[in-house]
Amino acid sequence: MPSLIKDGAVASDDWCVLEKPEEGQAAAVAVPDQRVIVPLAVWQAQREPLQARRQTLGVWLGPEDSADQLGAEAGEFELLAVHFPTFMDGRGFSTARLLRERYAFNGELRAIGHFIRDQLCYMRRCGFNAFSFAEPIDLQAALASLDDFTEYYQAGTDQPLPLFRRRA
Amino acid sequence: MYVYDDFDRQIIQQRVAQFRGQTQRYLAGELTDQEFLPLRLQNGLYIQRLAPMLRVNVPYGMLNSTQLRKLAHIARFYDKGYCHVSTRQNIQFNWPELAEVPNILAELAEVEMHATQSSGNCIRNITSDQFAGIAEDELVDPRPYCEIIRQWSSFHPEFAFLPRKFKIAVTGAEDSDRAATQVHDIGLQLRRSETGEIGFKVLVGGGLGRTPVIGSAIREFLPQAHLLSYLEAILRIYNQLGRRDNKYKARIKILVRAMGAEAFAEKVEAEWQQLKGGHSTLTDEEIERARHFFTLPDYEHLDGARTEAELQAQAAGSKAFSRWLQRNTRGHRQPGYAAVVLSLKPTGVAPGDVTEVQLDNIAELADTYSFGEVRTTHEQNIVLADVKKSALFALWQQAKAAGFATPNIGTLTDMICCPGGDFCSLANAKSIPVAEAIQRRFDDMDYLYDLGDIDLNISGCMNACGHHHVGHIGILGVDKKGEEFYQVQLGGNAGANTTLGRVLGPSFGREEMPAVIQKLLDVYVENRSDDEPFVDTYQRIGLEPFKERVYAKSH
Ligand code: SF4
Numbered sequence: 001m002p003s004l005i006k007d008g009a010v011a012s013d014d015w016c017v018l019e020k021p022e023e024g025q026a027a028a029v030a031v032p033d034q035r036v037i038v039p040l041a042v043w044q045a046q047r048e049p050l051q052a053r054r055q056t057l058g059v060w061l062g063p064e065d066s067a068d069q070l071g072a073e074a075g076e077f078e079l080l081a082v083h084f085p086t087f088m089d090g091r092g093f094s095t096a097r098l099l100r101e102r103y104a105f106n107g108e109l110r111a112i113g114h115f116i117r118d119q120l121c122y123m124r125r126c127g128f129n130a131f132s133f134a135e136p137i138d139l140q141a142a143l144a145s146l147d148d149f150t151e152y153y154q155a156g157t158d159q160p161l162p163l164f165r166r167r168a
Numbered sequence: 169m170y171v172y173d174d175f176d177r178q179i180i181q182q183r184v185a186q187f188r189g190q191t192q193r194y195l196a197g198e199l200t201d202q203e204f205l206p207l208r209l210q211n212g213l214y215i216q217r218l219a220p221m222l223r224v225n226v227p228y229g230m231l232n233s234t235q236l237r238k239l240a241h242i243a244r245f246y247d248k249g250y251c252h253v254s255t256r257q258n259i260q261f262n263w264p265e266l267a268e269v270p271n272i273l274a275e276l277a278e279v280e281m282h283a284t285q286s287s288g289n290c291i292r293n294i295t296s297d298q299f300a301g302i303a304e305d306e307l308v309d310p311r312p313y314c315e316i317i318r319q320w321s322s323f324h325p326e327f328a329f330l331p332r333k334f335k336i337a338v339t340g341a342e343d344s345d346r347a348a349t350q351v352h353d354i355g356l357q358l359r360r361s362e363t364g365e366i367g368f369k370v371l372v373g374g375g376l377g378r379t380p381v382i383g384s385a386i387r388e389f390l391p392q393a394h395l396l397s398y399l400e401a402i403l404r405i406y407n408q409l410g411r412r413d414n415k416y417k418a419r420i421k422i423l424v425r426a427m428g429a430e431a432f433a434e435k436v437e438a439e440w441q442q443l444k445g446g447h448s449t450l451t452d453e454e455i456e457r458a459r460h461f462f463t464l465p466d467y468e469h470l471d472g473a474r475t476e477a478e479l480q481a482q483a484a485g486s487k488a489f490s491r492w493l494q495r496n497t498r499g500h501r502q503p504g505y506a507a508v509v510l511s512l513k514p515t516g517v518a519p520g521d522v523t524e525v526q527l528d529n530i531a532e533l534a535d536t537y538s539f540g541e542v543r544t545t546h547e548q549n550i551v552l553a554d555v556k557k558s559a560l561f562a563l564w565q566q567a568k569a570a571g572f573a574t575p576n577i578g579t580l581t582d583m584i585c586c587p588g589g590d591f592c593s594l595a596n597a598k599s600i601p602v603a604e605a606i607q608r609r610f611d612d613m614d615y616l617y618d619l620g621d622i623d624l625n626i627s628g629c630m631n632a633c634g635h636h637h638v639g640h641i642g643i644l645g646v647d648k649k650g651e652e653f654y655q656v657q658l659g660g661n662a663g664a665n666t667t668l669g670r671v672l673g674p675s676f677g678r679e680e681m682p683a684v685i686q687k688l689l690d691v692y693v694e695n696r697s698d699d700e701p702f703v704d705t706y707q708r709i710g711l712e713p714f715k716e717r718v719y720a721k722s723h
Contacts, residue, residue, distance in 0.1 A: 066408065088206065088289070090329025094407050097326055102442060116203050118190060125325035148186040151178050153319040154396075154448070156326075161447050162396075163175060163319070164454040 003139060004132040005120075006108070008146060010139045013132060015058060015079065017112060018042060031057075037081050037112075040065045054078065060112060063091040067098035074103040082128070084113040093126045100127035100157045117142035121149050127157035169230050169541055170315050170461045172280045179323065180277045183284060187211045188270035195267060210290055210328065212283025213269055214593075221591065222261045222269060223286040224276060228296035228314040228338075229257040229543040233531035236542065238279040240527035246272055251527070253512060253520040255584055255633055256335075257295050257544045258286060262591055284322055289330045291321035291403070295337045297346040298545040301462060302507055302553050304499050308358040308366055310340035310347070312458035313395065316450065320396050327403050331410035332418035334403070335375075338368075343664055348546065350374050350382050350666040351638065353420045354402060359389055367391045372402060372432065373424030376632035380668045381421045384429035386436060392455065394440075396448040401440035405432070465539040465554055470504025475557040482561050491613065492564050492575040497555075506557050508538075510550040510572035511582065515607040518600045519585040520548030529570040537563050546635075547584055549577065579616045580624050580689075581607045584635055588628030588645060589652070595628035597645025597652035602626055602681050609682035619689060622702045623662065638662040640703045641688060642669045643681070654681055658688070658714055659706045670711055673719055687717045 001012040018038045021029040026045035031038055037058035043050060050057055058079030059070065067074070074080060080099060082092040092111065099105040110130035111123055117137060124146055133139075155162045172180070187207070194204040208214075212223040224239070231239075239259060243251050246268055252260040264272060276282055286293055294314045301309045317336060321327070327334070339347040340358040349355025355371035368390045374383025390398050402420075409427075411417045424432045483490035498507040510530065513519050522530070530550055534542045537559050538552040545551055550572070555563060567573040576582045583606070586592065588599025603626055610616060625639030629646075636642030642657035653675035660669030676684055689702075691714050696705045706714070 087203070088329055089412060090289075090327070091408055091412075093326045093329065094404050116199075118186075118199075118203070118207055119329075122323075122325035122328055144189075149179065149182050149323060151175055151182070152325075153179065153322055154324055155446075164316075164451065164457070165447060167173070167175060167457075 002132075004110075004130055005139055005143060005146075006130040008143065010143070017060065017081070020062065037079065037110075040069060044069075058108075058110075061092075061095055063089050063095075065095070067095050067103060070099070070103065072103060074099050074105040077105070077107055079108040079110060080105055081110040081112045081132075084111060084115045087115045087119060093122065096123070096126040096128055097157055117145045118148075120145040121147065125152065125156035125158050169232055170227070170280075170458075176280070177277075180280075180282055180284075183211075183282065183323070184270060184273045184277050187273060191267065191270050206288050206329070208266075208269075209288035210285050211269070211273065212286040213264075213266070214287060219263045220266055220269070222264045222272065222283060223254065224259045224261070224281060224283045225286045225293040226257050226259055226281075226544050227318050228294055228300070228311055229298050229545065230311070231542050231544065233534045233540045233542075235279045235281055236527050236531035236534065238275060238281070240524040240531070242272055242275060243524040243527065250521055250523045252518070252587065253522065253544050253548045253550070255520075255546050255548060255586065255635060256293065257298070257546055258293060259544070260587075262587075285328075287333070288328075289332050289334075290328050291324060291330075291334045291336065294318050294321070295335070295347055295352075295546065297339050297341055298543045298551050299346060299498065299507060299553070300340060300543075301464075302500050302502070302505075303341055303344075303346075304501055305341045305343050306501075307342045307360060308340045309459070309462055310338040310356075310358055311462045312455065313356070313358070313368075313392070314338050315458050315461065316395065316454070317399065320399070320448075324403075327407060330403070330407055331412045332415065332420075334406070334420065336399075345662075345664045345666070348635075348638070348662055348666070351376050351380070351635075351662075352383065354399065355383050356395075361389055361391075365391055368395065370398065370402075373421040373429065375419055375421045376635060376637050377419070378416055378630045378632075379419075379421065380632070380637040381425065382666055382668070383421075384424060384432075386429060386433035393450045394444060395450055397443040397446060398436075398440055400448065401436045401443055404439055405435050409435075464502075465541075467502045467505065467554070468556070470502075470556065470558075472503030475504040479557045479560060488575070489561060489564055491617070492573055493560065495575045495579065495617075496573070496577045497560065500554070502554070504557055506555055506560060508552040508555050508560070508563060508567075509545070509577045510542075510552065510567055511574040511576055512549050512572070513576060513582050513607075514571055514574045515581070515611060516604060518587070518590075519583055519603055522550075526570060526572070529566075530572075533563065533566060533570075536566075547582065549582070575613065576616065578621045578623075580610055580619060580622045580685075581616060583607075583624040583626060584639065585626040586628050586634035588626070588634075592628060592633075594631055595645060596630075596647035597628055597654065598678070599626045599628040599634060599643075599645055602643060602645075602654060602678060605678070605682050606685055609686070619692070620699070620701050623660075624685075625660070635662065636660070637668045638666060639669065640706070641685065646675055648675070652678060654678065656684060656688075656718075658711060659703065661703055672711065673715055684718055688714055691717050 026041040060081035370387040371383035589595035627634035657669030661667040
């Protein structure tokens with residue numbers, strides 16, 4: 001079973017990710033009958049049949065998708081994921097914060113796709129708690145990067161109070 | 169000046185440790201070039217034409233003598249004995265070894281300095297007015313706000329991978345703009361409301377570079393408490409909507425232009441309504457805390473008129489001193505004090521370069537004459553902000569011996585010049601030799617004084633680090649089939665009425681440049697009325713007369 005980083009430890013992963021279908025195919029694509037993370041477009045197109053299987057269904061957002069498209073509905077999922085097409089594309093950092101802070105999502109928020117371990121601390125601060133790397137890396141070693149910083153100036157999902165409100 | 173507490177120290181030390189680990193992994197082959205690139209950039213490290221270049225932040229231009237001595241040590245120990253003051257008030261080292269950079273950063277941290285986010289697609293060093301806190305036309309000191317923004321933006325988890333670099337400038341002056349806020353991604357101009365409340369006029373989408381644009385005002389008055397939530401809203405919109413498909417179209421100015429400033433402002437407003445009033449709202453205590461680091465130094469109470477009279481008597485006795493006084497000192501709010509500009513533009517030295525010995529000299533001058541502090545300027549000089557007028561003569565003599573007293577501030581030879589093709593791998597052409605050729609040709613001080621204030625700005629490519637668009641005379645290095653040429657622009661202006669220059673015509677070879685400048689100056693001198701400055705004459709008579717003269721066929 002593939003593994004990932006979840007809640008600060010290496011864990012095994014029994015979710016699969018459904019790729020984004022071609023334009024206009026979102027309604028037709030078959031969703032496998034297992035724990036699966038589907039693209040936002042598939043969720044939007046197949047909401048009716050998928051409603052019933054919330055326990056085994058997650059949704060992933062790409063860089064072009066916005067958290068607003070899920071909106072308050074976000075809170076109803078067990079798992080949401082944000083896809084990074086390359087590690088230089090920082091849109092997913094904002095998406096994560098919005099899901100957590102504006103739409104009160106408190107399930108598993110997973111980063112998928114291309115990012116590097118050196119981003120883990122910032123990602124964690126934006127609300128991600130699970131990290132599934134597209135490239136195979138030494139996950140055990142990567143754990144250390146989660147806590148590159150343990151004190152911060154500005155507010156984040158992990159620490160809603162900026163430092164100036166905590167400075168004694 | 170801001171002083172670190174345990175929190176600041178812990179954060180900066182964690183940053184140094186993080187980069188040390190990253191550098192080790194890179195050198196061990198565990199990080200690819202591509203992956204290491206943004207990590208090293210966000211720690212100030214470029215790989216340049218000849219060697220790495222390390223850009224050290226000088227937050228809003230403030231340095232104390234301990235920091236100057238540390239910079240001197242770094243120049244001596246890790247580099248070739250000199251460094252460079254950049255056009256964004258930062259310090260650049262041109263020859264550090266990659267493997268030693270973590271050690272340099274650790275040394276900098278000891279004196280409360282860093283290279284955090286001095287390059288890369290993130291929020292860069294906050295710049296400001298070099299005369300902040302002392303300028304006669306200042307409404308509110310911008311430095312406490314710069315420091316608040318510096319802290320907020322440092323290691324900001326959401327905005328470290330923006331579409332492109334992001335620069336914020338703050339000014340507190342009423343009628344002038346020495347921080348160039350109109351050509352920054354965000355420009356903040358301090359204002360007071362009718363009820364006396366402090367706030368900001370907010371400009372977005374200004375910038376030089378390939379597509380020079382003057383920023384648009386998206387809010388006339390933002391109460392100071394909301395500074396961070398409003399910045400957060402702007403950055404979030406930009407992070408989500410800024411273009412990422414083309415690096416030349418990725419700056420916020422392109423987004424603002426594509427959406428229209430009004431539509432952009434509405435988006436920001438909608439986002440801000442969600443963030444407003446949250447924990448990031450500045451408290452009075454925090455603003456007070458930031459402000460108390462920038463209180464007035466321990467000025468002596470002096471008789472302004474008497475010190476001025478004594479100074480004039482000294483000036484009457486020495487033409488050289490009087491010239492220096494006239495060009496290299498500035499007025500001060502405190503009676504009996506003046507601000508002094510140390511010129512880093514003597515002929516024959518790359519504009520903005522200082523040696524390690526000179527850095528120690530500056531530290532010495534700061535300790536002796538100016539409460540141990542200096543400021544770097546975006547014109548690439550150094551300011552001693554608080555000098556007693558009675559000490560100016562002695563200071564002048566020492567500055568002269570150390571090579572800082574060239575009395576050329578504000579004149580043609582006090583030019584802004586980027587490192588260009590001698591150092592920068594992005595350059596189309598060299599800029600330093602052009603600067604030097606012009607300095608050599610125009611070495612007659614009487615002539616320079618007669619010409620008065622002229623901003624000559626030189627960039628080695630259209631990234632415009634030398635701010636050529638806003639020089640009265642701008643020079644831009646261009647590449648034509650592998651050969652270096654120079655395009656000339658006229659009529660740009662920095663400051664409160666920022667204007668972009670217009671291209672004169674076809675470009676010139678390097679050796680032609682001094683003669684071209686001479687012709688431009690001739691047209692000015694022939695056409696000026698009374699003591700009309702260059703840029704005013706240009707505005708009155710337009711581009712044509714200059715163009716005609718420069719491109720006239722010789723008979
Ligand atoms: S203007 Fe161009 S050549 Fe000059 S420093 Fe900037 S990037 Fe380099």
